[in-house]
Amino acid sequence: MGVVIFLIILIGAWQGFYWLGVETLGIYKSYAFPSPIGVFERFMELSEDGSLWEALGNSLIRGFTGFVIAVIIGFLLGIVIHQFKFAQKSVKPIILGVQTLPSVCWVPFSILWFGLSAEAILFVVVMGSAFSISISVDNAIQNVPPIYKKAASTMGAGKKQLYWHVIFPAALPELIAGLKQGWSFAWRALMAGEVMTTSIGLGQTLIMGRDLADINQVTLVMLVIVAVGIIIDKLGFSMIEKKILKKRGLLT
Amino acid sequence: MSLKIRNVCKRFENEQKNTLHDINLEIKKGEFVCIVGASGCGKSTLLNLVAGLEKPTSGDIILNGKNIENPGPDRTVMFQEHGLYPWLSVMDNVTFGMKLSGVPKTEREEKAMHYLDMVHLADYKDYPIHQISGGMRQRTALARALTMESEVLLMDEPFSALDKQTSNRLREELQKIWLKTKRTILFITHSVEEAVYLADRVVVLSPQHGGVSNIIPINMERPRHVYDKEFVELRHRILEDVRGEAI
Ligand SMILES: Nc1ncnc2c1ncn2[C@@H]1O[C@H](COP(=O)(O)OP(=O)(O)O)[C@@H](O)[C@H]1O
Ligand SMILES: [Mg+2]
Numbered sequence: 423m424g425v426v427i428f429l430i431i432l433i434g435a436w437q438g439f440y441w442l443g444v445e446t447l448g449i450y451k452s453y454a455f456p457s458p459i460g461v462f463e464r465f466m467e468l469s470e471d472g473s474l475w476e477a478l479g480n481s482l483i484r485g486f487t488g489f490v491i492a493v494i495i496g497f498l499l500g501i502v503i504h505q506f507k508f509a510q511k512s513v514k515p516i517i518l519g520v521q522t523l524p525s526v527c528w529v530p531f532s533i534l535w536f537g538l539s540a541e542a543i544l545f546v547v548v549m550g551s552a553f554s555i556s557i558s559v560d561n562a563i564q565n566v567p568p569i570y571k572k573a574a575s576t577m578g579a580g581k582k583q584l585y586w587h588v589i590f591p592a593a594l595p596e597l598i599a600g601l602k603q604g605w606s607f608a609w610r611a612l613m614a615g616e617v618m619t620t621s622i623g624l625g626q627t628l629i630m631g632r633d634l635a636d637i638n639q640v641t642l643v644m645l646v647i648v649a650v651g652i653i654i655d656k657l658g659f660s661m662i663e664k665k666i667l668k669k670r671g672l673l674t
Numbered sequence: 675m676s677l678k679i680r681n682v683c684k685r686f687e688n689e690q691k692n693t694l695h696d697i698n699l700e701i702k703k704g705e706f707v708c709i710v711g712a713s714g715c716g717k718s719t720l721l722n723l724v725a726g727l728e729k730p731t732s733g734d735i736i737l738n739g740k741n742i743e744n745p746g747p748d749r750t751v752m753f754q755e756h757g758l759y760p761w762l763s764v765m766d767n768v769t770f771g772m773k774l775s776g777v778p779k780t781e782r783e784e785k786a787m788h789y790l791d792m793v794h795l796a797d798y799k800d801y802p803i804h805q806i807s808g809g810m811r812q813r814t815a816l817a818r819a820l821t822m823e824s825e826v827l828l829m830d831e832p833f834s835a836l837d838k839q840t841s842n843r844l845r846e847e848l849q850k851i852w853l854k855t856k857r858t859i860l861f862i863t864h865s866v867e868e869a870v871y872l873a874d875r876v877v878v879l880s881p882q883h884g885g886v887s888n889i890i891p892i893n894m895e896r897p898r899h900v901y902d903k904e905f906v907e908l909r910h911r912i913l914e915d916v917r918g919e920a921i
Contacts, residue, residue, distance in 0.1 A: 573757035576725050577771035577822060578747030587774065591761045670760040671804025 433458050453635045460638035461645070468642070474627070478646060481612060481623040484540065488547025489608040495552040496604060500559025501585075514560065517553050525550030525611035529618050543615035543623075550611025551604045558600025562593035595666050602659035609651055675703040675738060675825050675858055677724070682733030683884075684719055692731070693719050695884035699877060701826065704856045708869035710916055711879030717862045720879070721830050724860060725751050737825060747771060750822040754831040756815040758803050764790070765799040768818045782821075789817040792851055809840040816848070826858040834864065845871055849896060866913045870905060871898050878915045888915045 440457035443449045468474035499517070503509045528549040536542035566589050574588045590597070616625020624643055631639030667673035677700070684694040693716045701707050711717050722728040724735055726745040735742045737749070750771070758767045765786055772782035790796045793813040798806055806814070812832055819827055833841035845868055852859060852872075863869050869876045873892050880887035890912055898905055 569753060569755055569757040570759065572727055572745075573751070573753065574770075574774070575745040576727070576747070576749060576751040576828075577774055577818075578745075579774050583774050587770070588759070591759070594761070666761075669802065671802060672760075 453637055456637045456641040461642050464636070464638040464642045468627075468639070474642075474646070477622055477624050477627045477643075478650070480621070481616065481625070482650070484543055484616075484623065485547065485609055485612045488544045488612065489551065489605055491544070492548045492550075492552040492555055492604060492608060493601065495548065496555025497559055499552070499556035500563070503556065504560045504563045514557075517556055521553040521557060524614075525607065526614040528611075529614060532615065533618065538619045538621075540621050543612065543619055543621065546615035547608050547611045550614070551608040554607050555600055555604035558603060559597065562596035562600055563589055565596060566592040595663060595670075595672070598659060598663045598666065602655065602663070605654060605659065606651065609647075609654075613647060676736075677701040677826055677858070677860075678734070678736045679720075679724070680734045680736065682720075682723060682730045682735060684716070684723060684728065685731045692884050694723075694730075697733070697884075697886055699886065699889075701858060701860060703858055706852055706859045706861065706872055706874045707877060708861045708863060708873035708875070709877045709879060710863060710866055710869045710912065712881050712916060713864055715879045715881035716884055717864075717879055718830055721751070721828050721860065721862050724826075725749050725828055727751075747775060747822050748825040749828055750819045750824040751828045751830065752812075752815050752819040752832045754834050756811045758811055758814055758818070760803050762803070763799065764795060764801050764803070764806065764814050767803065767814055768799075768821060770818060771822045785821055786817070789820045792820070792854075793817045793847065807840075808836055809844060812836060812844060813847075816844075816851075820851070820855070820857075824857075826860055829859060829861045831863055832861075833868070841868075846897070848872065853896060866909055866916060867900060870909050870912065871900065876912055878912065888912075890915075 437458045440455060444452050444455050444457070465474070499513075503514045503517070525546055528546045532542040532545040532549075536545055570588050570592050571584060574584055579587065612623075613625045613628075616623040617629050618625075620626060624647055628640055628643040628647075631637070631643060664673060679697050679699040682694060682697040683692045685692045697720065699707075709717050709720065719728065723730050724742065726742050726749065729743075742749070759770065762770065765783065768786040768790060769777075769782040772785065777785075787796060787799070790799055793816055795810060795813050795817065798810060803811060803814070815832070819829075833844050836844065849872060861869075861872060866876075870892055876890045876892060877886055878888040878890070879885075890908070892908060894902070894904055894908075900906075900909075
């Protein structure tokens with residue numbers, strides 16, 4: 423409740439500042455400073471003609487597709503670097519290095535290899551999150567208490583059974599945390615990819631706002647991007663995480 | 675069933691001397707053997723060697739004529755930290771090993787119930803692990819180990835982390851279960867009292883030379899009573915063995 427009041431006050435202050443700074447004193451130009459009312463009007467227009475929803479839908483589908491591909495690659499890579507000592511020493515440092523690259527760095531490659539296409543965006547998304555996921559998977563497996571594996575192996579568990587029945591379930595809370603971070607990287611990478619190309623999506627809507635000198639549209643898209651990020655984090659990953667921790671008595 | 679430990683030495687990497695040195699021990703079918711020794715003298719190491727979790731530096735460990743190379747369900751271990759899986763219920767923990775070896779669901783749950791009854795946990799079968807007490811967790815771990823029906827059951831200080839009362843209660847029950855099932859058990863403890871209470875033979879490990887310093891047969895009738903004259907005397911004798919070695 424307190425948070426809602428705070429937000430209302432914040433938006434009110436923003437609108438007040440706009441009236442004072444832009445409309446009354448003229449310190450800022452109206453094309454450079456958004457207002458809550460302007461953003462809301464833009465929201466109504468773009469949602470009535472459906473273009474906002476189309477952009478949002480496209481971005482979400484692209485984001486999820488890229489994320490799923492990144493999860494598959496990330497898991498395989500994570501298991502390989504965990505399982506083989508040589509990969510641990512040789513491949514892992516490279517992944518750790520590559521992982522520090524901001525995803526926008528992959529844009530030139532993606533355009534050269536895939537053109538201004540949907541595949542180019544997917545490529546940026548996958549590169550932006552797969553490596554982080556693989557590192558999380560490796561760490562999550564590393565942190566499984568050895569006693570779990572020891573107990574299973576003295577009950578006759580083979581390598582495959584060890585992964586399925588012990589390592590993955592034991593590492594699940596950490597794996598989910600890794601996926602959560604992977605998703606946030608994927609979502610950011612998606613925007614980096616979308617602003618570079620012309621396929622319809624939130625990133626492209628944002629750039630269109632800039633080209634039309636429509637600061638309210640730019641702000642609107644930014645808010646939508648934030649909202650999607652928060653909703654998926656809180657209603658998706660965090661809820662699953664909490665449920666698992668609760669079931670294991672790690673959260674009261 | 676025959677388990678033979680022959681001239682076994684174990685030296686860890688970067689260690690100056692052998693943690694275990696020239697261990698020889700033979701365990702017969704249905705026998706309850708306890709290994710005692712000061713903390714850090716290599717008791718767990720010996721058990722891990724038999725379990726196949728570690729490899730001896732030299733010597734052989736032979737079960738039914740075959741050299742032990744890897745861990746296997748014929749040598750199930752019960753650890754001090756229960757090693758139960760917090761994402762599974764009591765029942766699913768107990769059936770875990772049977773599930774790995776492909777025992778059908780109804781059969782494995784039947785068997786699990788049999789052993790859960792034995793450890794007085796039948797009413798708790800659907801509980802998650804975090805909602806039962808430390809003593810109940812060790813009972814669950816015991817039931818899980820029993821369901822494996824291993825050739826030899828290895829126990830590494832399974833009651834040491836529990837309070838005295840619970841631990842005494844559990845060793846009483848373990849004895850009853852052993853009398854009923856006649857399993858072969860290799861049991862590790864730092865408590866001489868526990869060893870004299872449970873064992874057919876007590877093996878004293880020496881921290882100095884890492885070898886077996888004494889093997890004492892316990893021929894008292896079961897159930898034993900810790901205040902019996904014979905019990906007290908035996909306990910003293912073995913305690914002196916352990917202490918004498920530790921100085
Ligand atoms: N994996 C290992 N690497 C190196 N040293 C070890 C390892 N495991 C045990 N040790 C050493 O071997 C000795 C015996 O340990 P342990 O068998 O656990 O003793 P106990 O169970 O009798 O208390 C200790 O000094 C311990 O530090
Ligand atoms: Mg020990």
